[in-house]
Amino acid sequence: MTDALELDALWEDFHRAVNMTSQELAAWLQVREADEQAEPPPERAGVPTGQHVLAILQKRRTDLTEEDIEVMYDVVDAVDAQAGGESEPGRTRRRHQLMTLGHDPSRP
Template identity: 70%
Template sequence: MADSLELEALWEDFHRTVNMTSQELAAWLRVRDAGEETEPLPDEAGTATGQHVLAILQKRRTDLTDDDVRVMYRVVDTVGDLVDVADEPEPESTRRRHRLMTLGHDPLKP
């Protein structure tokens, strides 16, 4: 596990990066996986990483596991790689936006 200062910085980076609430992310994961006639169980909707991000959002910092910390680093790094702060999100970049939303980051959110 990371030391307390490193963990505090990661916690802040993660919550700055993940700008969707747990309710918004849960709803997005269900919509993303819904078919024409079926909808997945809420606990099974979305990718494994999306589900893990959702679980982390519902935890306190003191309850994080080593696996949570690894996922937090991966999410912060991945979103950082996909988001260009100088470049405004464009409507035609729907696929990129959906990938980011699966990680809890909506680039169209202020």
């Protein structure tokens, strides 16, 4: 079980990492799902995780489950690991992967 201070820090980190609104994320996930035939989503940034992020965005902190907390840690870690490097080849693909997690790297 996560203590209150750790949960507060995670909540802040998650909402820093997830910089898209729930409406923006929902719209992006619909686009990605429709485009699934043309370009399969990457494993780490698959639609199920994006759907879980969307569900978390619609919850209050007090309503989080242990599974939500695990997903929040995973999302923060994934966003932090892929931060920067915008000049590298494949940046559009990386941006799309991160957007599936609710993070648009083109935003400040």
